[in-house]
Amino acid sequence: MHISKSLLASVALVASFGSSAGAQAIGTASGPFLPFFTLSANTVNGTTGTACDLLNSCNLNGIHSIIGTGTIRSVSQGGISARPFNTVGNFFLSVGPGQNLQMNLAGTGLVDLTFRTGSFDTYNTLTVFTTSGSTVFTGSTLAAIVGTGANGNQGFSAFIRFSPTVSGDKVTSLRFQSTQPAMEISDFSTSANVVPEPSTYVLMATGFVALGVLSRRRKQA
Numbered sequence: 001m002h003i004s005k006s007l008l009a010s011v012a013l014v015a016s017f018g019s020s021a022g023a024q025a026i027g028t029a030s031g032p033f034l035p036f037f038t039l040s041a042n043t044v045n046g047t048t049g050t051a052c053d054l055l056n057s058c059n060l061n062g063i064h065s066i067i068g069t070g071t072i073r074s075v076s077q078g079g080i081s082a083r084p085f086n087t088v089g090n091f092f093l094s095v096g097p098g099q100n101l102q103m104n105l106a107g108t109g110l111v112d113l114t115f116r117t118g119s120f121d122t123y124n125t126l127t128v129f130t131t132s133g134s135t136v137f138t139g140s141t142l143a144a145i146v147g148t149g150a151n152g153n154q155g156f157s158a159f160i161r162f163s164p165t166v167s168g169d170k171v172t173s174l175r176f177q178s179t180q181p182a183m184e185i186s187d188f189s190t191s192a193n194v195v196p197e198p199s200t201y202v203l204m205a206t207g208f209v210a211l212g213v214l215s216r217r218r219k220q221a
Contacts, residue, residue, distance in 0.1 A: 023165055025128035025135040029146045030161040031114035037188040039072055039091040070094060070101030070176065081182040084118035085157040092186035095176040102175045109170030111163065116187040117142065118157030120150045124183040126176055128162050131169040139183075159187070 071094045076083045081094035095101045105113065109131065124139035143150040146158035162171055176183050 023135045024130045024133040024169070025162050025171065026165050027128075027137055027142065027145045027160050027162050029158060031159040031189060031191075032116070032187060033114060033189045033191045033193055035189070035193060036089055039089060039093070039186075039188075065104045066093075066101060067104065068101045068175075069099040071096075071099075079181065081184055082119050082154045084116050084184050084186045085155055087116060087157070087186040089187055092184055093176065094182050094184050095178050096182040097179055100175065100177055102173055104173045105171060109172035110190045111170060111192050112161055112190055113171050113174065114159050114161040114189050114191070115185050116157050116159050117183075117185045119152050119154045119184065120148060120156075121152050121178070121180065121183070122150045123179040124150075124176075125178065126174060126183075128171060129173040129175070130164040130166065130171055132164070132166045161191075 071081070072091050073081060073083070073094050074091050077094075080096065083092050093101065120139050120143035122139045124142065126137045126142065128135050128137065139150040142160060145160055148156055148158070162174070164171060176185065
């Protein structure tokens, strides 16, 4: 399996609001980490996206549930939501006015979560919850992370990786909100899924053999 190793510019901008004492999560322009999670829904392109799941297709033990209101769409809808540019998967999440969509991650959470987002708008809001607290990212903050503006450009999208700032913490859930149409996200992944390429295993084995030979020579000396 080919794993993309190209990373965008390592820009790490953090916003912290609310009751958290200091930012608990950081967003960086990074990823994706293949394979992607699979989105599915009981109702696709409907008015709401309740009772839908982010399926555990990558052996991460458990279901990643999506609760609240929002829509899982397969195509753009004029004036309401736009499929993020260059989306790979079949579906994307859309959150609009009055909607509040929360994604709860499996078990105790993940070391990080990466997703694609596009057409950044100032009225978009993302709250990242970690073991220790939460951090709020505005649409402007998200856009700045990937070096663009929150101007609704539908011809641009980028991956952002969210990870805890506290050692040992995990990302436990994310909440997406938007006061106007809309906030759209797709192509979810995590670095916990990365499977080393065969060449990596060969390199590791060669290194262990070399260490063994060196150790024997030292003992003989």
